[in-house]
Amino acid sequence: MPEKSNSKKKTILAVIVLAVIAVVLLLGYYLWQNGGPNWKVPTILTKAPYQAVFLTNGQVYFGRASNLNANYVNLRDVYYLQVSQVLQPVDGRKEPQPQTAVNLAKLGISELHKPKDEMKINRAQVMFIEDLDDESQVVKAIEAYQESQKES
Known part of the structure; x- marks a missing residue:
């Protein structure tokens, strides 16, 4: 048995x-x-304060990325680089020499159409997303901007 x-x-x-x-x-x-x-990704990519979102058209936006697996990536507290050329005379020359100035701009501040401080970016347009270190010059510039807004 x-x-x-x-x-x-x-x-x-x-x-x-x-x-x-x-x-x-x-x-x-x-x-x-x-x-x-279709798992939900946490609201923030990691514990990094900000992420850099690189787009296929060469633009880079900085902010707090979420919804990374969806058709549209959400980006809040958005900043971007603003490049401008300044013409300055150099050493008494008659012809001014162009100089490039790069500034960090806050979304919704200088744009004529005053967008909200949030973007929904088509996932197909995102090449990659990077976490920014606390010591990043971009993060330091964002923190300095936020401090200046608290004072005013």
Whole structure:
């Protein structure tokens, strides 16, 4: 009798193992057919204070990125680089020499149409996203800007 009991236990174990394998295969097939799981990414990419979002057109925006797996990436507290050329005479020359000035600009401050401080960026236009270190010059400039706004 004990042999039949062991044989029955082995059969039950084999059926359970096959059922688990079948479930895993079906789940894998489902995810493969539907583009993978739609897990929510945390509101902030990591504990980094800001991220840099590099777009396919060469623009870079800085802010707090969220919704990274969706069709549109959300970016809040948005800043961008503003490049301007300044013509300055150099060493008494008659012709001024162009000098490039790069400034960090806050979204919604200097634009004529006054956008809200949030962007929804088409995921197809995002090349990559990087976390910015606390010691980044961009993060320091953002913090300095925020401090100046508190004082005024």
